[in-house]
Amino acid sequence: MADSKDVTLKIDDRDVTVPPGTLVIEAARRMGIEVPSFCYYPGLSLQAACRMCLVEVERAPKLQTACTLVAMPGMVVRTNTEQVHQARKAMLEFLLANHPLDCPVCDKGGECELQDMAFTYGADKSRFAEEKRHRPERKWSEAVYYDAPRCILCFRCVRVCDEGMDVKALGVGQRGSQSVIIPNGEDHLDCEECGMCIDICPVGALTSGTYRYKTRPWEMKYVSTVCAHCSNGCKTTLSVRNNEILRANNRDLSGFNKEFLCVKGRFGFDFTSHPERLKLPLVRRNGHLEPASWEDAIAEASRRLAEVHKASGADSIGFIGSNRTTNEENYLLGRIARASIGTNNLDHHRTADYPSLIAALGEKAAAATVTMTQLYEADAVLLIGDDPTQQNPLVAWQIRAAIRHRGSRLYVINAKSIKLRRKAREFVEVSQGGEAAAVSWLSGSDETLDPGVAESLSALKSALEKENNVVVVFGAELTGAAVRDLVKFGASLPGQTRYMALGDYANSRGASDMGLLPHLLPGYAPLADVKAREKFGKVWGAKLTNKPGLDARGMLAAATSGKLRALYVVGANPVKTFGVNANERLGKLDLLIVHDLFLTETAKLADIVLPAAAAYEKDGSVTNTAGEVQLVRKGGDVMGTRSDFDILRIFSHQLAEHGLGQAIRLRTPEAAFDEIRQSVAGYDLSMAALLLGEAERTSPISTAGGQAKFDAPVGAIFSAHDTLFASGSLGRYCTTILSLPEAGPKTTPEAGAHS
C-alpha cells in the first residue's frame, strides 16, 4: 500500500515506489534489478568501501554508490549503461590487484561473490604490472582461518562481529594497499567463535577450520533442517557428501534466524561422526554389555518389559524421554507409556515451565506469546533470568538487532551481570535465585526485598509502565507460581504484554507440548480431564488411567526403593542430569532400556542399549522454545543406527504381541504428524507451509479452565546453564567446539556437562 510519504523514482526506465529512507540498491532489488555489491550487507552499517555498486544518477556529476544513496522523489537512476559497466570493470580490476585468483584451490570457489562478478564483468587482463603482494595464511582459531591476499576489504566481517555479535573481535590493521583484517588477540581470536564472519565474507578470505580443503560446493547435497542444540530452533543447511555432514551454515538466509548461527549451529555437527558413536545394539550378558542384533535386542527388551509388567504391574515401569527427539518420537513414547503399558510415570528433563505459562495465559496463550521474529519487532523487552548470549544465542541476537535497528529498549533482571546488560536501559541485580521474589514483588505482593533491589525494581517498574506492548523473556529461574505472578504483573502494563519462556534444547518445548509429563497429556490436556483421556484413548486404542504418575526424580527415587522395576530412557542421561549416584539408585531395577547415540553414564548401566540416529539423521518436526514448529530432515546416515521413531514403532508391535496395547500403525513421521495435527491441541498447522520450510506457531490453550495448578515441585524444572560451547551430554562429543580454547579446560566424556 502506497503511503503518502512514499517516494517514487525511476530505475532503468521503470517507476518504483518505496518507503522514505530506502536505499537505491534496495529499491533496485525490489524490482529484480541486481546492483552488484560487496561491502553492502542488509542490517549492517553502511561502509561504501568496495565501490561495486556505482550507478548513474541523472543530474549528478559523477557515478553514485547505490548502497548509500537514499531514494528521492523523481530521482532517475540507471544501472545498466556503458559508463556503469566500465566502472564495475575498473573496480574489479582494483579489487583483483592483489588477489591471487586461486579459485581452483579456494573453498569459496563455486559460491564466491567475487568469482561471480569477475565472471560477469571481469576483464581477462589487468593493467597492474606490479607483483601481487603475498601474505601467508593465518590460523586464527580452530574454527576461523584468514587468507589476506583474497580479502577485498569489504569489512563485512568487522561489522558483523561488532554490530551483530557485539564481540568486536575483528579490526582493520595497517592502511591503504597494506590493509588487513586483524584479530583481537594479535595473532589469534579470543571470541564467541560463531563463524558469522566466515559465512558473511563474500570471498574466500575467511574460511572454516572444519570445512577447508575438504570438498567442492557442487559435490555436496544440501539438506535444510533445524539446529540440534539449543531451544531456539535456528534453520541450518547441512552440506552432505556421501552421507557425511561436512558443513552447516545458513547461507540461503532461510528461517527466522536468517544469517545467524552460533558456534554450536555452525560447528557442532561433528558428534554425528564421533568415533564413540554406538552402531550396534548392546545387551548385558554376564554383567557385560555385548553386541547383539537389532532383532534380538528389541525382542529381548519387549519380552522382559512384558515380564516386569506381568510381575509388578504397569506402575512399576517408568519412561524418561528426551529434549532433542522429534515431536513424533515424543508422541510415540507417550503413547507407549500411557496406552501400551498403562502408566503415567512419564517425564523428561524439564528446562522451562511451559505448562505454567500456558496455564497462566489461558485462552490468550497463542496471542500472548511471541515468535522469534516478533521478538525482533518488540519495542521493549524485559529479560528475567537466563543468559541468552550463552544459553539462547538467537534470542540474544534478536534482542541486539531490535535495539540496533529499531531502537528497542531492553530491561534486565538477573542475578549475574550477563553480557546483555551492556545493552540494557535498566539492570536490576538480584541475589542468586532472587528472580522469583523480584517478580512476586513486581506483581504487588508484600514480598520483602533488600532495599537496594526494591529501589531499582521500582525504577524499572516505572520505566516499564511508560512502555507499550512489552515482551517478557524469562528463563528457568521462574517456574510455577512465579510464572503466574509474572503474568499478573504483565497484565498491569500498558498495551498487550507478551511472553517467551526460554528452555535449553532443540525440542524442549516439543517434549512438553507432546505431553512427556506425568500430569499432562499432549497439548497440555490435564490427565484429570475425562474427555481428554477418552479422546487420546480412542486414538491410541486403550483406556487411559488417571492414576498420577511419577516425575523423573520420583522415578529415580522409586528405582532406589525398589518400587520401580523397569525404566525406559530415550535420548536422555538422567544419571548425569539429576545427579544420581548411579549404582545406588538404579541398582535395584530389573530392567533398564536406553536409546542413545553414545554410551552415556545412564547407558552404561543399562541392560539393553539401542543405538539411535541423531537429530541430523532423521525426518520429523521439532518445536522451538517460542512454539514454532519446523521440519527436520535427514542429512547424514550412520550405518547400524535407527531413528527413535522406528525403534518405538517396532517396539509397540512387539509389546502388542505380548498382549500390551495396540501396535502403532503409523509407518512414517509424516503419518504420525498427521495424527498429531488432528489430536494435539494447537498443532493443526499448515502442512504446506511446513513443507516449504517455514516455521508455524502452535496455538496451545490450557483447557484446565481456571483450575490450572502452578505446582511444579521444587527442582523439577531447571536449566543446565549450558554455555555457548556446551550442549548437554551431546556437547561432550562435539570435537571441534571442544577444541576451541574459549570452551575452557578439556573435558573428557566422563566429566562433561549435563544431559
Place this chain on the structure above:
Amino acid sequence: MPQKGSTWNADRAILRIRELEHLPGALLPILHALQEEFGYIDKAAIPLIADALNISHAEVHGVISFYRDFRDTPSGRHVLKMCRAESCQSMGCDATIQHVEGRLGVKLGETTADASFTVEAVYCLGLCALSPAVMLDGKPYGRVSSEIADFLIDGMQRQK
C-alpha cells in the same frame, strides 16, 4: 630533542590514560601521550586503552598500525625519517639513503646496535620544495645531500 626514555611502566601508562580518557575521540591523544612518555606504544598498553575507552583490542591495534608515526617497539635515541616520496626521489634521496644506511650499518626501519639511531622511510614531509627532505627528532631539514646527512648525524653523535 632526543626521544624519551623507553622503559614501559604500566602504572605510568594508566596515569596518562586516565588524564585523557574523558576527551571525545580520546584514542589518538592517548596514543600520542604514551608514545611521548615511552618513545613507543607497548603491546601491554592495548588492553589498558581498550578497557578505558570500551573499544576492542583489534580497534586499538588497528589505529596504531594505521599511523606510521606510532611505534610498537622502542626507537633509538634519535629518529631520522627520510622522505622517499616522488619529489625527493627525483631529487636523489636514494643516494642519501644508501649513504646513511652504509654509515650507520642499518636498513630503513631498523635501529643501530648501540640504539643511538633509528632510520625510517616516510612518504612526504610536505617539504617537496626543499627535496630531498628528512626529519631528525621531529625537526625538518631540506636539501639533504649525503654530506649534510653526515653533518646532522655527527651533530647528534657529539651531543650523545
